[in-house]
Structure formats: C-alpha cells, structure tokens
Amino acid sequence: MTDHLPLLLIEDTPSLQMVYRAVLTNAGHSVLCAGTAAEGLSAFRASGAQVILLDLMLPDRDGLDLMQDMLAERPEVSVIVITANGSINKAVEAMRAGAHEFLVKPFDETRFLGAVDNALAGRSPRRTPSVRPAAPAATVLPPLQTGAFVGSSDAMAKIHAKIRSVARSMATVFITGESGTGKELCALAVHDNSARASGPFIALNCGAIPQDLLESEVFGHVKGSFTGAISDKPGAAAAADGGTLFLDEICEMAPALQTKLLRFLQTSTVQPVGATRPRKVNVRIVCATNQDPLDAVRRGQFREDLYYRLYVVPIHMPPLRERGDDVTEIAEAALARFAAEEGRRFEGLTPEVAALFRRLPWPGNIRQLLNVIRHVVVMNEGGPVTPDMLPDIVADEGGFTPPPATLAPLTQEPALEALIGRPLAEIERIVIEATLARFDGSVPKAARVLELAPSTLYRKLDGWKG
Amino acid sequence: MEQPRATPLSDPAALLGDGRALTDILAMAGPASAARILRQIHTDLSETRRALCPALAAIDWTAIRAQTHILIALAGTIGAMRLHALAIDLNTTAHAQDKGRTAALAAPLMADLDALTALLAGRITGGGA
Numbered sequence: 001m002t003d004h005l006p007l008l009l010i011e012d013t014p015s016l017q018m019v020y021r022a023v024l025t026n027a028g029h030s031v032l033c034a035g036t037a038a039e040g041l042s043a044f045r046a047s048g049a050q051v052i053l054l055d056l057m058l059p060d061r062d063g064l065d066l067m068q069d070m071l072a073e074r075p076e077v078s079v080i081v082i083t084a085n086g087s088i089n090k091a092v093e094a095m096r097a098g099a100h101e102f103l104v105k106p107f108d109e110t111r112f113l114g115a116v117d118n119a120l121a122g123r124s125p126r127r128t129p130s131v132r133p134a135a136p137a138a139t140v141l142p143p144l145q146t147g148a149f150v151g152s153s154d155a156m157a158k159i160h161a162k163i164r165s166v167a168r169s170m171a172t173v174f175i176t177g178e179s180g181t182g183k184e185l186c187a188l189a190v191h192d193n194s195a196r197a198s199g200p201f202i203a204l205n206c207g208a209i210p211q212d213l214l215e216s217e218v219f220g221h222v223k224g225s226f227t228g229a230i231s232d233k234p235g236a237a238a239a240a241d242g243g244t245l246f247l248d249e250i251c252e253m254a255p256a257l258q259t260k261l262l263r264f265l266q267t268s269t270v271q272p273v274g275a276t277r278p279r280k281v282n283v284r285i286v287c288a289t290n291q292d293p294l295d296a297v298r299r300g301q302f303r304e305d306l307y308y309r310l311y312v313v314p315i316h317m318p319p320l321r322e323r324g325d326d327v328t329e330i331a332e333a334a335l336a337r338f339a340a341e342e343g344r345r346f347e348g349l350t351p352e353v354a355a356l357f358r359r360l361p362w363p364g365n366i367r368q369l370l371n372v373i374r375h376v377v378v379m380n381e382g383g384p385v386t387p388d389m390l391p392d393i394v395a396d397e398g399g400f401t402p403p404p405a406t407l408a409p410l411t412q413e414p415a416l417e418a419l420i421g422r423p424l425a426e427i428e429r430i431v432i433e434a435t436l437a438r439f440d441g442s443v444p445k446a447a448r449v450l451e452l453a454p455s456t457l458y459r460k461l462d463g464w465k466g
Numbered sequence: 467m468e469q470p471r472a473t474p475l476s477d478p479a480a481l482l483g484d485g486r487a488l489t490d491i492l493a494m495a496g497p498a499s500a501a502r503i504l505r506q507i508h509t510d511l512s513e514t515r516r517a518l519c520p521a522l523a524a525i526d527w528t529a530i531r532a533q534t535h536i537l538i539a540l541a542g543t544i545g546a547m548r549l550h551a552l553a554i555d556l557n558t559t560a561h562a563q564d565k566g567r568t569a570a571l572a573a574p575l576m577a578d579l580d581a582l583t584a585l586l587a588g589r590i591t592g593g594g595a
Contacts, residue, residue, distance in 0.1 A: 013510055013536055013539065013540060014506050014509070014510060015503060015506035015507040015509070015510045015540065016510075016539055016540060016543060018495075018499070018502065018503045018506055019491055019495075019503060019543060022491070022494055022495040022499055022503065023494065026494050026495075057532070057535055084535045084536075084538040084539045084557075105538065105539035105542060105543065106538075106539060106541075106542030106543040106550070109490075109494075
C-alpha cells in the first residue's frame with residue numbers, strides 16, 4: 001500500500017490532522033503533515049510528495065491559491081481537497097482548477113482511503129501507461145486515446161485538450177451539445193484516458209428508460225422488491241464500481257430520482273430498491289444533455305443543487321456545421337470503415353461532395369452524416385463518391401427547407417375529426433409518423449418541425465418498434 | 467455572549483450518539499495515540515468555544531463562519547451529530563448574515579459544545595475513551 005513518497009497532509013485543526021494521519025498510517029501510508037499553507041508549500045517542495053490532502057481553509061492562506069501554486073510547479077501531482085459543508089462551491093472551483101477529488105468533512109474512513117488509493121492508482125505507470133504525462137510542459141503529450149473521435153479542427157483540438165486535462169482527475173464532467181455531436185464518445189474518451197480505463201464504463205440513457213424503472217436501472221433492486229423483480233439486479237451505479245457511470249440526457253431524469261442521485265453523489269453509497277443497507281461504490285460520474293442545463297434549472301425541471309454538484313467541468317461538443325473540414329475527415333473515415341464492413345471499394349469523396357458536405361447545416365450532426373455515408377456504401381458498388389450517390393435529401397443542397405405551405409392549420413384538416421376520441425399517445429404517434437412521411441423519413445427534419453430533439457424522436461420510434 | 471455552561475451530566479448518547487465514531491477513531495489510533503488525540507480534540511473544541519463566544523457577541527460574521535467551519539468538521543468526525551447539525555445551521559446563517567436566527571442558534575449550540583467538552587474532559591481524567 002505504501003507509496004515510495006509520503007502523502008502530504010495539510011490541515012490546520014490539530015486533532016483532525018492527528019485523526020487523518022492515524023487513518024492513513026494505519027492503512028500503511030507514510031504521511032507528512034503541515035498545519036499552515038507556508039509549511040505545506042515547504043514540505044511539498046522538500047518531500048516530492050505526489051499526493052496531497054489539502055484543507056481549503058488554512059490560517060495563513062486560501063487553500064485554493066496554494067493548490068494552484070503546487071499545480072503550477074508540478075502539474076502531475078494529485079491534490080485531494082478536503083472541506084467542510086459550507087465550502088462546496090469552493091471545492092467545485094478547486095475541481096475546475098485541477099483538484100483530483102474533493103471530500104466533504106466529515107468523511108468516513110472508507111471514502112477517505114478510497115480517494116487516496118484512487119489518487120495513487122492514477123499515478124501508477126503500471127495502470128496508466130500513456131495517460132499521466134509527468135513531463136515538462138514543452139514535451140509533446142501522448143496522443144489522446146479517443147477511438148472514433150475524428151476531427152482536427154480548432155474546436156476539436158480544444159475538446160481534446162480539455163479531455164486530456166480533466167481525465168486524470170475525479171471531477172464530474174458535464175457534456176452538452178446538440179443531438180448527434182458525439183457526447184457519448186466524449187464521455188468514453190474521458191474514461192479511456194483516466195486511471196479508471198481498466199474499470200467498467202456504464203452508459204445509461206435517462207430519457208430512454210421509463211421513469212418508474214429508472215431507479216432500479218441506476219441503483220438496482222433486490223428480488224421481490226416489486227412486481228417483476230424476479231432476481232437481484234445490481235444497477236448501473238454498482239456495475240460502474242471502479243469505473244465511470246455515464247448518465248446521458250440527465251435533464252430528463254424525474255425529480256424524485258434526482259434527489260436520490262444527489263444523495264448518491266454526496267455519500268458514494270447505493271441502496272438498491274428493497275435493500276435494507278446501502279453499499280459503498282467508487283464511481284466517477286460523467287453526464288450529458290442536449291438541453292441547456294441552466295435553463296432546465298430555471299424552468300424547475302432540474303434541481304439546482306444537483307446541477308452544481310454535476311456541472312464541475314463542462315465540455316460543450318460543437319455542432320458539425322461549426323467544425324470546418326472535420327465533416328470531410330469524418331466522412332472519409334466512415335467511408336473507409338463502412339466499405340470494409342460491406343466488402344466494397346470506394347475512392348473517397350469527390351471535390352463536389354466534399355464542398356457540399358461543408359455547406360450543409362447537418363441538423364442531425366455526426367449521426368446524420370454517418371447515416372448518409374452508410375446509405376452511399378450500401379446503395380452503390382464503389383468508386384469515388386459523387387453527388388448522385390447521395391440520398392435525395394442531402395443531394396438537394398438545401399438540406400432542410402422549412403415547409404411553410406405544407407402544414408396547414410390543424411383545424412382545416414378534415415383528418416382532425418378522425419383523431420377525436422383517440423388516446424393522446426396514439427394521436428402523438430399518428431402525427432409523428434405523418435410528419436416523418438412528409439419529410440421522406442428524415443428524422444432531423446421532422447424533429448425540427450415538431451420542435452423535438454432528434455434523439456427524442458429516435459427514442460420514440462425505437463419504442464414503437466418494440 | 468457568554469452562555470451558561472451545561473452540566474457535565476448531559477446524556478452522552480444525546481451528544482455522541484452510540485459513540486462508535488469516536489470509539490473507532492481511538493481504537494484505530496492505538497492506546498498511546500488515542501489519549502493524545504482525545505486531549506487534542508478537547509483542546510480544539512475548547513479553543514473553538516473561546517473564539518466563538520466573542521464572535522457571537524460582536525456578530526463577527528467572518529469569525530463565526532470560520533469557527534463553525536471547524537466545528538462542522540470536528541463534531542462530525544467524532545459523531546457529535548446534533549452539534550454538527552447546529553454548526554452547519556449556524557454557518558449557513560452566518561453566510562446569510564441573519565442576526566435573529568444566529569441568536570436563536572447560539573444558545574443550543576453553545577450548550578451542546580459545553581456539554582461535549584465536559585464529557586470529553588471526564589473521559590480524559592478517567593483515562594477512558
């Protein structure tokens with residue numbers, strides 16, 4: 001358990017310093033203690049400590065300032081911020097400034113030692129061969145492990161840099177962006193570049209699961225806790241123990257479950273539905289939404305305290321139309337991949353198609369682009385991709401044209417009479433299917449007219465298939 | 467705002483719950499360190515009280531926030547959950563600079579703090595945890 005270098009504990013309340021030291025020593029760690037910021041900085045420089053436990057309220061200096069100085073001198077160190085209840089906002093600020101984790105006092109021994117172990121594990125070259133560059137700033141950093149995260153635009157370079165810097169910490173990441181911009185890939189990149197890469201990555205779409213099942217999906221249930229609970233189920237939070245839990249469409253989570261999620265974040269414990277005892281888990285949360293989360297807070301749809309808990313490191317995924325030549329890079333990469341899957345030989349995009357792709361607004365973003373390329377590969381034998389190979393709605397350069405005359409006021413539709421007396425859900429389905437038919441099956445276009453997120457529409461369509 | 471000292475006969479269960487948090491800390495530290503830790507906890511609580519009294523009398527919001535901040539951590543760590551909750555309330559109230567609520571919270575908090583320091587003093591002199 002003992003690392004070669006001591007842990008540095010900077011805590012000004014003597015009894016708490018003694019208690020924390022006893023816990024750490026008992027667990028086999030070597031500990032160096034300081035009671036002031038000045039002592040702490042001296043010990044930091046003299047000891048070479050790589051993991052620092054730092055109280056934010058120190059008598060001679062703000063702990064956050066001290067942390068920034070330490071990170072400026074040695075960016076590779078892991079700082080675990082410890083703070084009492086009143087300073088949560090400051091702790092959030094600390095996470096944004098590069099803290100590895102924050103603990104709210106009082107904390108139990110398990111949580112405390114878990115945070116230290118995480119910090120030490122994140123430092124281990126055995127577990128993170130290419131992620132922790134303990135190198136001078138001028139050294140070229142290893143390439144970000146981003147899988148299918150294609151794109152070399154400035155916008156994506158910033159995203160890559162942000163992922164690289166945040167991945168090593170335990171900070172909660174809040175990803176925003178339009179539907180189809182690659183939010184889940186971004187979450188996966190955070191996981192893959194973290195010290196938890198060898199742990200599980202569990203993704204859960206909060207908008208795709210019926211609200212009455214969501215609690216069970218997140219926190220699990222025990223056999224017999226409700227009708228249909230025929231066996232114990234661990235839930236996503238427990239399944240993600242030691243890894244990352246990705247909560248997509250977080251703003252669509254029901255208020256009651258938001259309360260439980262907040263409690264989970266505060267205590268790191270899960271209590272499956274029907275269970276009598278909570279269980280500790282060690283999970284990093286990454287969440288995403290295609291809404292403006294602050295607007296969801298203002299509308300009362302999303303809890304403010306949960307928002308502040310989650311919105312620690314925001315990453316905004318830019319829409320494809322703002323990513324310059326990324327659209328052709330992604331298209332070429334997808335073309336090669338799909339062609340290989342289908343056993344066909346394509347010779348890349350013609351200049352006309354590349355120019356068209358750069359002009360199109362791509363309301364469905366990368367998901368829409370991939371569908372177009374898949375269509376090209378399936379419907380054609382090979383060769384260079386020319387405009388005539390594209391689906392009609394894309395080849396027709398307008399991409400999306402609002403249909404001003406096509407949607408007459410409902411009251412003038414004779415069909416309105418046929419809807420009266422039907423359940424609202426059925427009417428919704430009829431309207432959605434009719435809108436899709438009007439736009440030749442284009443989900444992005446139909447979604448725009450219906451003022452829905454395309455993902456919502458995809459979800460409804462999937463649900464009807466079942 | 468010197469508050470009347472609570473009797474050392476205050477119910478330990480009301481102050482420290484089942485007492486496990488403190489007992490566990492002291493057991494983990496071992497006999498030699500346990501005595502030092504217990505004395506230091508008592509010292510820190512007493513010093514917090516000494517600093518908090520004039521801060522409450524003078525309505526010094528900065529000092530009230532600082533001392534309740536210490537108290538939140540310390541009381542919570544040893545399982546003094548009622549004092550912990552009162553410290554959180556007073557800290558929040560100090561952030562809001564609410565004089566009326568501060569006055570209302572001060573008395574029960576100081577009573578609990580006094581009772582707790584008295585209880586710990588008894589354990590130190592009694593040599594037990």
